[in-house]
Amino acid sequence: MRGLPEFAIGAPQRRLEGGEKVQGRMDYVADVRIPGALSARLVTSPYPRARIERVDVEAALRVPGVLGVHTTRDIGSMGLLADGEVFFAGEAVAVVVAESARAAEDGAARVAVRYERRPALLDPRAALAPDALLARPVGARAERSDAGAHGAAVGGSAEQTGPNVCGQVAFSRGDIDEGLRLADHVVEGTYRIAGAYQGYLEPHGSVAVPTQGGVTVYTTTQGQFSVRAGVASALGLAEQQVKVVGMQIGGGFGAKFLKLEPLVARLALLYDQPVRIVLDRGQDFLLSTPGQMAEIELRLGARRDGSLTGIWARILLNAGAQPDETVGIAGLMLGSSYRVPHLDVKGYEVLTNTTPTGAYRAPGAPQAYFALESALDELARRLSMDPIELRLRSAAREGDPQAHGRPWPTIGFEEALEATRNHPLWKERRRGEDEGYGVAAGGWMGGTEPAAAACRINGDGSLTVQVGSNDITGTNTTFAAVAAEVFGLRPDEVRVVGSDTDTAPYAGAAGGSKTAFTVGAAVLQAAQDAREQLLAAAAGALEASAEDLEVADGRVFVRGAPTRAVAVSDLAAQTAAFGGRTAPFHGSGRTAIRRASPGFAVHVARVRVDRATGRIRPIGYLAVQDVGRALNPAMVEGQIRGGVAQSLGRALFEEMRHDAQGQLASASFLDYALPRANDVPDIAVQLVEVPSEHGPFGAKGVGEPPAVPGAAAVANAVCDAVGARVRELPMRPEAVLRAMRRD
């Protein structure tokens, strides 16, 4: 490898596909128009809990164009259709297949389902009781692991296992009573965090086409290979019989895993015709898997000097109507970020008859850090200590034990805190009237998954990189930079091909902040492999040793003697000609990084609070993050700004709200408030680079950390501005007013 300074890595690059996107030339799954494709439409339950007594399809079948109505009885659940009983309002009960989307919609409206309503369990705290109503029978709990795919190692187990508890976690160290007794100050509070919808632009949709002995599925997904595995498994096929084409994706944020694909694939095989389903926004709200509503009780003890003596926490997550395992991540992050001698963290996740939840960008972490970082801020105030200084006293460092006892690998938490402290936006903070500053930190463990990649030198010397990851954040542009770096080219001279599961090298789902980290490492290895093949061929042509050769600008030359050179295109021509005497230059990368590289972010929010209305207005923002190495700073900063915007949404506006009858009351963008452009202030970004030992060029995952600390930063700023501690999300004006009256 060439030494520093690198000219492709670390330089800001435009997204390769940006032009096509802004010109509207990209094909999303809704653009897949296959002549003769049938349309499918789901029939959903209006009740949170009911037995399905009868599905009357006569009226639906009379709608012209309607071809059939299917339920679990004839096509199986396919992971989507209710099996005799519904457990949340919006659960799919039947699917109508018709010759057109309109006919399918008309048909769905005419499917008459007779329900026997049953009592529903809506309150997660009530769900915890040993004698609680069962949200769903034990046997009807499907296995799910979306959250797991986002990446925390989870350990421990709490003792309380009520009938609705679907996930739990327990970590302890020392003696918590002792820990809190030793404290000069103990802060204590209960934090409530609303469930939040991922709010992507593009709703779920899939198109399936029957093939000889199998099926091809076009879909909007974060992980085409896991969709392939899921479809194959649901249909009893081998993976090689299923081809998944991950289309351009209009946002995922953790929600675009296996969803509609098994169902449309099943229907396509049933009808032996292509079948298409695209959810409208209302159904997408009902069927997506939002981030979990949480309630966290927290006690934090510290000595006068700011050193922490104990952390006690009880975490309750509402999984909704399907099992979920996010609480482990929440507990781990809460118990690991600061050095503390005494620790007692327990968490429970419960089933209720509300919208099933899943992964939403750093699942569990925004909830955990909202509590933890609010409490730390309270502690700093109590100690009259600089909040960054307080954090620096105990911030986890490499080698410190995590909650489960295993040591932290290289992390840049301290470095991010130091960079924040030195940033002018913090250092030179100036409060206007009713204004305040808040600081908060947050981390993310990061995920790992085996990955492969290929790098080919074409017959004219041009370079093609092949990956199987779905590009949701501009990772392909990053991969171009990685390969360009190895070959001394500009990133726009590298073509990155991300193709379907039939033709692309394996990559895990784009989730868990691991695509650049793991697939990028495979790309680096593939490019280096191709480079070695090239240099071996050049060594013969130049009568030099391969170790003495260098490549840049389309030429291979002898180091120190740049005129002894051969064009890459001349060498490549020999690999792609009749009678050619050199094997094709096809580099191969195969990696299985076994250790994650966690990332930490520190955010500073500046807000103004309207004392009369309680309305919070963010007026400044700083996001500092350890990214290991910014492969493409433009994109890293973009990721960070996006994460901040989502944080502000969860801080101020967003809530998946169920009414007293268990209906989702926020199933449209009229009722579910996303932040608008004018709700988001300018965001200053500062990158810290503490290199990972595993990621390409030292890179760490960057997608999730920026979505973590925002809410606490805003809450702390509100307290700084008006002295009121708000412990619930979203921080609606009435909550602020309530807190101002209380504090």
Next chain:
Amino acid sequence: MRGLPEFAIGAPQRRLEGGEKVQGRMDYVADVRIPGALSARLVTSPYPRARIERVDVEAALRVPGVLGVHTTRDIGSMGLLADGEVFFAGEAVAVVVAESARAAEDGAARVAVRYERRPALLDPRAALAPDALLARPVGARAERSDAGAHGAAVGGSAEQTGPNVCGQVAFSRGDIDEGLRLADHVVEGTYRIAGAYQGYLEPHGSVAVPTQGGVTVYTTTQGQFSVRAGVASALGLAEQQVKVVGMQIGGGFGAKFLKLEPLVARLALLYDQPVRIVLDRGQDFLLSTPGQMAEIELRLGARRDGSLTGIWARILLNAGAQPDETVGIAGLMLGSSYRVPHLDVKGYEVLTNTTPTGAYRAPGAPQAYFALESALDELARRLSMDPIELRLRSAAREGDPQAHGRPWPTIGFEEALEATRNHPLWKERRRGEDEGYGVAAGGWMGGTEPAAAACRINGDGSLTVQVGSNDITGTNTTFAAVAAEVFGLRPDEVRVVGSDTDTAPYAGAAGGSKTAFTVGAAVLQAAQDAREQLLAAAAGALEASAEDLEVADGRVFVRGAPTRAVAVSDLAAQTAAFGGRTAPFHGSGRTAIRRASPGFAVHVARVRVDRATGRIRPIGYLAVQDVGRALNPAMVEGQIRGGVAQSLGRALFEEMRHDAQGQLASASFLDYALPRANDVPDIAVQLVEVPSEHGPFGAKGVGEPPAVPGAAAVANAVCDAVGARVRELPMRPEAVLRAMRRD
């Protein structure tokens, strides 16, 4: 590798895609229907030689739906459009672009081209004269190398370089006058072989779609990567900007190389819309590149004992209106197949104003062997010697010098002759009235080209092989058997993915009998690589050394202890799971075989001749061929039967005939007679296996040899039946009657 007996290799396999083909579910290029695609239609010249004075487009542009008419002037030649002057009847002069195929056709009919006719050179013998009319100015000779892509090493150069000579060859050894003087018998004759159309089912067609910064081309081709190179070069793009999707192909036989692709790609970029062109059969006849008409003078001397003393030959090939280099192959084959002390072979290929020629299955060889093997038969009769015995006296063996002096590698010519001699169809031959048997041999040098392939074990343990070759003969089925053999699976358990140039590993064009030979070797290497990765992972799981492991039926087990086993699917699951600890099993194969493995065929025809009409009726046939190793005997035999059928067509019916005005008089299947099913007798096939040192499992190319000896075998059988020597192809009844009267 496992030892013999192998259970996938060598066992007959059905074509993997056969079912889809017979059900009509395969998509050919004409099935690529892209909404909004424009249609293009060529305007062709009625004259063999003329200056284009003016192209009047007004009337065409008035046709509703016609969008434009283009010539070389505005879009360049794109390797297709005439540049100011036409050199053959049927040459494209302009292209009409319209919203529909109908409008394009109407528009093309209304393009008024004013020509200034010029004298045309039609006779290839006249073209040879030093003072001949120039068929085309020297500067207007485009480079072409389709024939080269079919595979002979060509050497030598003849002295005669008239202005129309575009290719030549000369080989000599010893003193030919001495050689013929030493002979006890000299046979002498002039052989005329008609030009022949490849006669594939599917005419040429291509669809181009503009992309961001490039173009995607769907086409019917034998070599998508060479099409990519050609389109990129014509359009001034990098290869990575061009994606070529080789569709299912309805026959190629040497004619489906670069053709319409640069033109449609250019038009797609010009209009920024998809453009489609599919030739009708008439235009396909005019624009395809048939096999060359040839005239061969031959003298063959031998001693009484049958040993050859000298071969003298003069070969004239009519290249038509574009340069071609097939004569080198013809000369090499003619001068290399038998040991002879004195040799003088010269060949010339000339330009004329007739249909440009190109590669047609074993280009040059059917012509050369028709002469050589007819003459040998004549010699055998003169010597009253068994014709196989005569051949065995001199048949080339490993180490014998070829015409250019380099030694033959391992070949199975003698073995094929011996097998023929021992075959009951020859040994027990029984002549009915007016019936005869003829034997003839033929060889093919075989081609080489670098190739790559990939072999992946999917997350459930299923196997996928990836190749970039266009499957025209069932090669994908063969590749499945190769990988299956390595993994102890059934071929139908292996998925073979042949994809586009963006995603597939490099492979040369399917021509030159080299796909199974070269790409197959890459597949074998890729499968072995994947197997090694699998065994390395299994070694850890089984606590055994990888060398002691074996794989079969989806399990890896310790050799000799089959219960110490682990499922491939269990190992694979670790490569495709969040947090998985094993790198994906992605085998890679990259080969550059540098030595070809020539193949020889010996055919026996049994015919009945109607003495009254001269009509020849083949009533029996034996095809013996050294194939090195029959990877899939079912397909090898299919290839051989197809080759025989084409041979019989050229022997009896087919002729690309130009009239006195230079018009192609045989531009439809009414005027160009292909053999029908009832013209082809039962064909017995016997495979001989003299293993190649280079091909996978010893395989050699098998596609071309079976198309070589047929015509001479039939001619020799006719002579055996009625004593008449026919020295022209096709052997029409009148030619037979003429020969009967003469001999």
